[in-house]
Amino acid sequence: MKTTILSLLLLGFACVNAGVLLKTKHYGSMNHRDDLLPQASNNEPLWFTQKLDHFNPADDRQFKQKIYVNETYYKRDGPVFVILGGEGPAAPSGIEGRFIVNNYAQTFNGLIVSFEHRHYGESVPLGSLSKESLKYLSSQQALADYAVLRDFIKSKYDVSLKSKWIAVGGSYSGNLAAWCVNFTHVNLTFSTSAPVKASVAFPEYMSVVQNSLGEECAGVVRKANDEIENLLKTADGRARLSKEFSVCNPIGHTDDDLSTFLSGLADPICGAVQYNLDNNSLGNKLGIKEVCSFMKPEEPLRSLINFTNHYNKVFERECSEGTYENYIKQLQDETPYPKNQNAAGRSWMYQTCMEFGYYQNAVGRDQPFSKYISLPWFLNQCEQLFGVKNVQANVDWTNQYYGQLDIKATNTIFANGNIDPWHKLGLLKGGYVDANNVFFMNGTAHCADLYAPRDTDLESLKNTRARTLELLEKWL
Structure with missing residues (x-):
């Protein structure tokens, strides 16, 4: 189920819930990777x-x-x-x-x-x-x-x-x-x-990802994100990262741009953990073991670059998103599936704003991702896309209605x-x-x-x- 519009997800949905449009199809949590299964079927809807x-x-x-x-x-x-x-x-x-x-x-x-x-x-x-x-x-x-x-x-x-x-x-x-x-x-x-x-903020998600990866592997991811944050401070650093990570458009300089880019890097790792060893066509090829096989303590940044490019190749994803403007444009597209392969991302984002939250913000050092993946970044999307200004009230009502x-x-x-x-x-x-x-x-x-x-x-x-x-x- 991920709100990452990308998910899983669901993944497909990667950091499962409220993440970034990764220039790929948005899947539900139970049908992630469905496009990698044999598609021939005699069952008509x-x-x-x-x-x-x-x-x-x-x-x-x-x-x-x-x-x-x-x-x-x-x-x-x-x-x-x-x-x-x-x-x-x-x-x-x-x-x-x-x-x-x-x-x-x-x-x-x-x-x-x-x-x-x-x-x-x-x-x-x-x-x-x-x-x-x-x-x-x-x-x-x-x-x-x-x-x-x-x-x-x-x-x-x-x-x-x-x-x-x-x-x-x-x-x-x-x-x-x-x-x-x-x-x-x-x-x-x-x-x-x-x-x-339901919960507006869901930082526990990222903590479980760290625990599931293990201390050494998660430590490499954390160091890579620290290096990336430093490089993002300069135009030359952003240009280098745009090239190394095969970004669709050069990484922008605003906080929203950086959040978009860094969330996109977290999503594949979150997805690998969330769906580790599940019985799908890729088996365990993109699970925890695969992620951690790329993570070399002596070269954290290169490790994350290599893994991300491997992930993109496996999922035939041409590039990663580097600007908030383009990310939001994808979510603003009202065209339904299948013409719009990311259509489910818009619908799911709407539901998180109106009912569930589930925003996986990166808080503290007991998780491996960047602090730029912040709760305000998600909440601003709710307001910009749908005019929703009080997600907390919506989530409170959901919990009251269903009983948590x-x-x-x-x-x-x-x-x-x-x-x-x-x-x-x-x-x-x-x-x-x-x-x-x-x-x-x-x-x-x-x-x-x-x-x-x-x-x-x-x-x-x-x-x-x-x-x-x-x-x-x-x-x-």
Whole structure:
């Protein structure tokens, strides 16, 4: 999920939340790196009619919302697994084995539905990402969308009253899965790596990145950023860095320009940590081990340059952003996906301003990045892009509405990994939730338990999946 418009993310989303447009496609946390998977598919999307504003009975406007459905394993009375859409486009890979949902559907004769979130992908109300359209983008509207989807699926696939409905989500969509329990009709939920506690400032994210990298590796990154900060003070230094880091336009001289550039350097490292060892097409090629293999204590700056250029090559990214003006222009683009490959970045930035915050500011020396990645830099974007001046009030309301960590859920599985920085805002122990349904895994990262299993998975991850299967057998 990253607010880095880049994310993950989600990554793709790299420093997962509120970062910089890296001249690349913006992914949601559960579908990051989707473009690196085989794209050939026989599964065509379905479209159904959705209400624009669920909370205004007088408004009868509608839009088309996209879903993918896999009936391969479905038998009448079997459960319906709904993969809730998050902050990125839906893709057929979501129902074709990328996630462990396919394993569960095969075991329990289930139907799989992948649901695209409004204002992401091609499910765009009013045909654009204008401010007028974005007024209808919220987690509340998304939960109401699910209720309409449920009726559509029931009718089209003749789902019986005996069928159980299971909401599945990770990262932001993990929040939605957890909140489904109280706001829509659902029997069971998977809520993975879900930051259910909203927070304007989220410096803990960067601290977890440092801890996950390890003292020596993170120390090299920190020294490289210190060197960069000194070089950025002069025109000659900025020119050198622009060349070495293959910057799209020469690095500007304002604080906003420096923040944009330095956030862009942090994003790939954050992404490598957030998605370390996840089961995607790149495997562990861009995880913690890969990052740290570049970090040589004797030459910190050269190490970071080499890693960044390697990252750009792998993701076929031509250049990094060096000016705030160009960064903001990308976020101001109201053109929807797929014509605008960064469209999800604008939508997600709007949601962070209006609901969640999640801004990963770099504070103090217990994290490896530059102090220029500051909270005011993020908040200024909210005001400049959307006229939002009080993010704190919006975040406070979100926490009051959903209850932060005081979620009352019976048949809900919460899972987090200690490598994943997002666990700092997640539910890690029982409260209102049965402690047997809460898993905190050593060594795993973002949304790890939702991906398809493999023999090389960590024991903590294998144990969580085994226990999850036991709970499903009990609940279903």
